[in-house]
Amino acid sequence: MGILEVSNVNKRFGGLQALGNVNLDVAKGTVHAIIGPNGAGKSTLLNVLVGKLVPDTGTVLFNGTSVLGLKPFEINQLGISRVFQTPEIFSDLSVFENMLIPCFAKRDGSFRMHALESIASEKDIIEKAEHMLAEVNMADKRHMTASSLSRGDKRRLEMAMCLVQEPKLLLLDEPTAGMARADTNNTIDLLNQIHDSREITMVIIEHDMHVVFSLAKRITVLAQGTPLVEDTPDNIKGHPKVKEAYLGEAAA
Amino acid sequence: MDAIILQVLNGLDKGSAYALIALGLTLIFGTLGVVNFAHGALFMLGSFCAVTLQKLLSLSFTVEDPTQKDFLGNPLKVDTPYIVSWFGDATGNAILNWSVPLAILFAIPVMLLVGYVMERGLIKHFYKRPHADQILVTFGLAIVIQEIVKYFYGANPIPTPAPDVFRGSVDFGVMIGFAQNEIIYPYWRLVYFLFSAVIIGAVFAFLRFTTFGMVVRAGMADRETVGLLGINIDKRFTIMFGIAAAVAGLAGVMYAPINSPNYHMGMDFLVLSFVVVVVGGMGSLPGAVLAGFLLGILESFASMNEVKSIIPGIDQIIIYLVAIIILLTRPRGLMGRKGVMEE
Amino acid sequence: MLGLSKKDTTFLLVVIFLTLATPILLQPFPENSALAQFNAGYPDLMQRFAIFGIFAIGFNILFGLTGYLSFGHAAFLGVGSYSVVWMYKLLNYNVLPGLVLAIVMSGLFALFIGYISLRRSGIYFSILTLAFAQMSFNLAYSVLTPLTNGETGLQVYNNDPQVLMSEGSPTSPHFFGIVMNEATKVDVGGWQFTFSNGYYFCAIIAIIVFYLSLRIFRSPFGIMLRAIKTNQTRMNYTGLNPRPYTLAAFVISGMYAGLAGGLLAAMDPLAGAERMQWTASGEVVLMTILGGAGTLMGPVLGAGFIKYFENIFSKINDSILHSWFSALPDGLEDFVVFVFHPFIGKGWHLTLGLLFMLVVIFLPGGLIEGGNRIWNVISGKNRKKKRDEAAHHPKPTSHVN
Numbered sequence: 004m005g006i007l008e009v010s011n012v013n014k015r016f017g018g019l020q021a022l023g024n025v026n027l028d029v030a031k032g033t034v035h036a037i038i039g040p041n042g043a044g045k046s047t048l049l050n051v052l053v054g055k056l057v058p059d060t061g062t063v064l065f066n067g068t069s070v071l072g073l074k075p076f077e078i079n080q081l082g083i084s085r086v087f088q089t090p091e092i093f094s095d096l097s098v099f100e101n102m103l104i105p106c107f108a109k110r111d112g113s114f115r116m117h118a119l120e121s122i123a124s125e126k127d128i129i130e131k132a133e134h135m136l137a138e139v140n141m142a143d144k145r146h147m148t149a150s151s152l153s154r155g156d157k158r159r160l161e162m163a164m165c166l167v168q169e170p171k172l173l174l175l176d177e178p179t180a181g182m183a184r185a186d187t188n189n190t191i192d193l194l195n196q197i198h199d200s201r202e203i204t205m206v207i208i209e210h211d212m213h214v215v216f217s218l219a220k221r222i223t224v225l226a227q228g229t230p231l232v233e234d235t236p237d238n239i240k241g242h243p244k245v246k247e248a249y250l251g252e253a254a255a
Numbered sequence: 256m257d258a259i260i261l262q263v264l265n266g267l268d269k270g271s272a273y274a275l276i277a278l279g280l281t282l283i284f285g286t287l288g289v290v291n292f293a294h295g296a297l298f299m300l301g302s303f304c305a306v307t308l309q310k311l312l313s314l315s316f317t318v319e320d321p322t323q324k325d326f327l328g329n330p331l332k333v334d335t336p337y338i339v340s341w342f343g344d345a346t347g348n349a350i351l352n353w354s355v356p357l358a359i360l361f362a363i364p365v366m367l368l369v370g371y372v373m374e375r376g377l378i379k380h381f382y383k384r385p386h387a388d389q390i391l392v393t394f395g396l397a398i399v400i401q402e403i404v405k406y407f408y409g410a411n412p413i414p415t416p417a418p419d420v421f422r423g424s425v426d427f428g429v430m431i432g433f434a435q436n437e438i439i440y441p442y443w444r445l446v447y448f449l450f451s452a453v454i455i456g457a458v459f460a461f462l463r464f465t466t467f468g469m470v471v472r473a474g475m476a477d478r479e480t481v482g483l484l485g486i487n488i489d490k491r492f493t494i495m496f497g498i499a500a501a502v503a504g505l506a507g508v509m510y511a512p513i514n515s516p517n518y519h520m521g522m523d524f525l526v527l528s529f530v531v532v533v534v535g536g537m538g539s540l541p542g543a544v545l546a547g548f549l550l551g552i553l554e555s556f557a558s559m560n561e562v563k564s565i566i567p568g569i570d571q572i573i574i575y576l577v578a579i580i581i582l583l584t585r586p587r588g589l590m591g592r593k594g595v596m597e598e
Numbered sequence: 599m600l601g602l603s604k605k606d607t608t609f610l611l612v613v614i615f616l617t618l619a620t621p622i623l624l625q626p627f628p629e630n631s632a633l634a635q636f637n638a639g640y641p642d643l644m645q646r647f648a649i650f651g652i653f654a655i656g657f658n659i660l661f662g663l664t665g666y667l668s669f670g671h672a673a674f675l676g677v678g679s680y681s682v683v684w685m686y687k688l689l690n691y692n693v694l695p696g697l698v699l700a701i702v703m704s705g706l707f708a709l710f711i712g713y714i715s716l717r718r719s720g721i722y723f724s725i726l727t728l729a730f731a732q733m734s735f736n737l738a739y740s741v742l743t744p745l746t747n748g749e750t751g752l753q754v755y756n757n758d759p760q761v762l763m764s765e766g767s768p769t770s771p772h773f774f775g776i777v778m779n780e781a782t783k784v785d786v787g788g789w790q791f792t793f794s795n796g797y798y799f800c801a802i803i804a805i806i807v808f809y810l811s812l813r814i815f816r817s818p819f820g821i822m823l824r825a826i827k828t829n830q831t832r833m834n835y836t837g838l839n840p841r842p843y844t845l846a847a848f849v850i851s852g853m854y855a856g857l858a859g860g861l862l863a864a865m866d867p868l869a870g871a872e873r874m875q876w877t878a879s880g881e882v883v884l885m886t887i888l889g890g891a892g893t894l895m896g897p898v899l900g901a902g903f904i905k906y907f908e909n910i911f912s913k914i915n916d917s918i919l920h921s922w923f924s925a926l927p928d929g930l931e932d933f934v935v936f937v938f939h940p941f942i943g944k945g946w947h948l949t950l951g952l953l954f955m956l957v958v959i960f961l962p963g964g965l966i967e968g969g970n971r972i973w974n975v976i977s978g979k980n981r982k983k984k985r986d987e988a989a990h991h992p993k994p995t996s997h998v999n
């Protein structure tokens with residue numbers, strides 16, 4: 004039994020079947036990639052997992068409990084964090100302040116009225132945030148306003164904000180899209196290192212096959228809202244159906 | 256039954272004004288994506304177009320009339336409007352008497368110009384700024400317009416009567432089979448209602464049947480797509496702003512006899528009109544019109560003594576109460592489209 | 599000190615000094631000089647600086663930090679005033695019970711309005727608050743007359759119970775015997791300084807609430823509010839429910855407004871419904887934006903600026919203008935006076951409206967941003983150096999100040 008079990012999930016947008024009978028079983032501690040052409044429904048699937056969308060039918064179990072009908076912040080508290088396709092960070096805040104917020108959220112839950120405490124006195128939180136920033140090599144940028152970061156750094160910051168929460172499941176939506184090669188490789192290294200050191204289960208959506216094959220232990224191919232095959236990377240590489248639906252297109 | 260009809264009628268004129276202002280607000284909102292807090296000021300400017308024309312027409316010169324003497328035995332001084340001396344007694348006085356309807360002709364170019372200047376000079380620069388900024392800058396503009404009017408016209412309401420023929424009331428009850436004097440309705444209010452109906456009809460017809468209107472409607476649905484088609488949507492939106500201003504202005508012109516124009520009437524109507532827009536559904540033109548009339552009528556029902564004796568003060572808050580309930584239960588309003596101004 | 603960083607402590611000390619020295623600082627011109635009309639060191643005006651400063655500081659906690667633009671804060675101002683006058687009527691003229699009640703009542707009222715209004719954001723939120731405030735205003739004028747005394751306004755009458763009133767107790771608002779409208783006048787040379795009890799009472803409260811807002815700005819709660827303003831999506835996906843935070847900010851700012859309204863009645867034992875009108879809400883919006891929303895000092899500056907110029911501009915008339923420009927040739931003098939005429943005296947609101955538009959258009963950061971820009975121009979050398987540095991180093995976050 005996996006940490007995440009998606010069964011028979013359907014989602015329609017008007018006439019469009021964005022997800023059709025999706026079944027997905029993600030084993031604990033693995034890195035599971037979901038690939039598929041544009042518009043296949045990958046982001047929609049993530050939206051269902053994090054509570055942004057409610058599926059028309061089907062169930063989503065996380066650690067055996069249903070997440071359907073929960074609000075995004077409640078799902079996050081169960082231990083699911085998400086990195087978005089376009090980075091969602093607090094762009095008016097400094098990098099360091101961006102890091103503080105998930106730290107507070109982790110410790111205090113959804114709401115705590117600490118209006119008259121000073122941040123400087125929160126030694127443990129500060130330490131945690133600084134540690135995480137150092138881990139993603141952004142310690143020198145802590146005073147920068149997040150909006151002035153490069154695209155790659157924004158992503159890295161978002162990833163750090165998710166990781167510092169110590170999630171049980173990390174969802175990544177095209178984490179290397181628009182990155183230069185060097186940045187992509189850095190990200191791969193970072194993710195590998197995180198996975199090795201913390202045993203976080205990851206679901207990763209990716210277009211870049213280099214990234215997929217460097218990270219994933221299992222791969223699901225999604226086409227037109229329906230899973231085509233699910234297998235190990237080696238088997239997927241040679242799979243004729245996949246070539247037809249996806250890789251062939253990319254190779255052309 | 257007669258009481259109900261009477262209240263419906265009573266709600267119509269205010270409802271018409273709400274509907275017209277809300278219509279303009281929605282046009283600006285839907286096309287330009289701008290929240291215009293100065294729209295009430297445009298309504299007020301319309302009313303003052305009527306005042307201005309009346310003042311202009313009654314500009315007079317003084318002559319001594321040797322045939323009449325005052326009580327001291329001096330020749331009587333008589334003020335004669337230029338209009339009367341130019342066109343003769345009958346025509347001159349008729350023009351004076353009809354100054355409010357005539358002000359429509361005067362207000363259209365004035366308001367189109369005001370709208371044009373406002374859009375090109377100010378609003379244009381706020382398309383990409385947050386809604387809060389739009390609210391703030393148009394709020395400032397509303398204050399400025401209001402103070403300028405106050406500077407020229409003073410703080411007191413200026414009575415601006417309708418033509419004499421419309422001064423009386425129509426016994427509406429008799430027409431539909433009630434006893435005499437049961438349902439009395441002032442002529443001018445009837446005129447106002449019909450006038451609004453015509454304007455509303457004209458705006459809808461314009462949007463529906465002209466190419467211009469179709470492009471604008473497409474633009475309201477999806478600004479970017481139309482932009483990609485290479486149609487000069489910005490220019491059309493400028494014109495649209497002018498039209499919205501003119502609609503507000505016309506609503507104001509004809510409202511002058513119902514409510515003597517004063518400089519702060521715009522603000523009073525603005526708040527209510529926003530409420531109307533929200534109830535109707537942001538971005539929905541039919542919604543704005545429907546909600547305008549509904550709320551006008553509801554307000555008039557709430558001010559019936561029978562109702563007030565059950566729930567005291569209900570007439571004062573009914574509109575706001577309805578708005579709050581609608582906003583909480585149906586955020587999109589009565590007829591709002593999905594995705595307009597949703598956050 | 600006091601849980602503040604060194605920089606903030608200095609900042610707070612400067613603010614305390616300026617506030618306490620206001621009666622002297624705002625009286626720069628000798629009594630008999632022509633410029634004495636620009637003095638602002640009289641109690642009535644200084645009290646309004648402090649009170650509207652408090653109002654704006656509170657409003658800024660909501661708007662400046664979370665970005666939620668309320669057009670209904672005047673309702674809380676009104677609730678505060680009514681509370682205080684009621685305590686005068688029931689107990690005696692001691693302002694303390696009234697002020698406590700003002701804060702409690704406005705807090706409860708804000709909890710109710712905020713709970714409902716915060717279900718929506720953006721313009722919908724603004725309109726909801728507007729609707730609530732107009733409703734309160736209309737009710738205060740009509741059916742709630744037994745509570746508010748309608749159009750006349752609430753005031754103390756001879757036949758009111760005033761159960762705590764004894765023989766010797768003051769017959770005007772006081773704080774344990776310190777009577778608000780009493781003042782000490784000190785003449786030094788040509789200058790006259792008025793040290794009024796009322797002003798110092800308001801000033802001390804203003805300092806306390808300013809200190810609290812400073813703490814809030816620097817607290818984890820303050821960062822949460824700014825995060826909400828920036829990105830509610832990320833907030834939600836970080837396991838945080840934005841609603842309780844915004845509601846807390848709304849209630850706090852409502853309590854500030856209630857306190858300000860209470861102080862208005864503490865200076866002048868009257869409460870009228872017009873205090874609740876939405877144009878009054880608009881005024882605090884103007885103050886906050888004009889000064890600089892989201893900055894600590896901005897709202898106070900904006901409040902002071904508006905109240906000062908309201909006072910000065912309203913007093914200027916044509917003959918004063920003529921006397922200023924008398925050096926010009928006659929024709930030109932008349933022309934200049936003619937040009938300025940609409941903006942002075944009763945035309946002050948026109949000036950305010952224009953100024954406000956200019957600020958929103960060109961200086962979204964308000965007077966504080968203007969000050970910073972001017973400072974940068976003055977210290978031009980510095981700027982060049984900084985620019986060179988910026989080319990090599992990442993841009994630092996501008997600090998909230």
Ligand SMILES: Nc1ncnc2c1ncn2[C@@H]1O[C@H](COP(=O)(O)OP(=O)(O)O)[C@@H](O)[C@H]1O
Pocket residue numbers: 016019021039040041042043044045046047048
């Ligand atoms: N909120 C929505 N409303 C309507 N259609 C949507 C919505 N979100 C996604 N879609 C449609 O669903 C399909 C799947 O989209 P998405 O999940 O984003 O694909 P991808 O696999 O590229 O991430 C697309 O055709 C998209 O247009």
Ligand SMILES: [Mg+2]
Pocket residue numbers: 045046047088
């Ligand atoms: Mg996608």
